[in-house]
Amino acid sequence: MEISVQQIQSGNIKSFEQVYHQYHARLYYFVLKHTRSTYLSEEAVQLTFIKMWENRHRLSTQFDLSVQLFRIARSITIDLLRKERTAGSHIEVNADETMALSVETDIIHKDELNHVEALIEELSPVRKKVFRLSRFEELSHKEIAEQLSISPKTVENHIGRAIMHLKNKMVILLIILTKL
Structure with missing residues (x-):
């Protein structure tokens, strides 16, 4: 969280x-x-x-x-x-x-963003597309559903599973980083 x-x-x-x-x-x-x-x-x-x-x-x-x-x-x-x-x-x-x-701080934040981007790339093509439309283009579930010809419930499921995937991977990453 x-x-x-x-x-x-x-x-x-x-x-x-x-x-x-x-x-x-x-x-x-x-x-x-x-x-x-x-x-x-x-x-x-x-x-x-x-x-x-x-x-x-x-x-x-x-x-x-x-x-x-x-x-x-x-x-x-x-x-x-x-x-x-x-x-x-x-x-x-x-x-x-x-x-x-100062540079180290900037690098840390860029590195974190690169990790998140890499985790997004691990998603299936449809899930990745749905997630990007939702989070980066800020489209509603209904707008995404219409654009991709899927139901809003399917959009909701894709977003939920994408977020779960990202959270699980980030927790693992944080555990690894804290043990370094």
């Missing part, structure tokens, strides 16, 4: 817990890749979720929650690295690493 920004904004603790479990590992490895420090990674992830919760009313409904989480994590990571450097830790941060964090 996709957690909406509105659910978090309204203070729904269950939604927050789901977001925490869904993104904790991904955020951790995202930060770890750039800091090479388990301490900084743990700190950055915890601060990311704290900041998201404390500023939940300022979250934008125009962007996916994942995009906003990775932006918060990137900002916190940069702040932590700066503090480490000024504290004399000798962790060097240069403009290339800062840019890499």
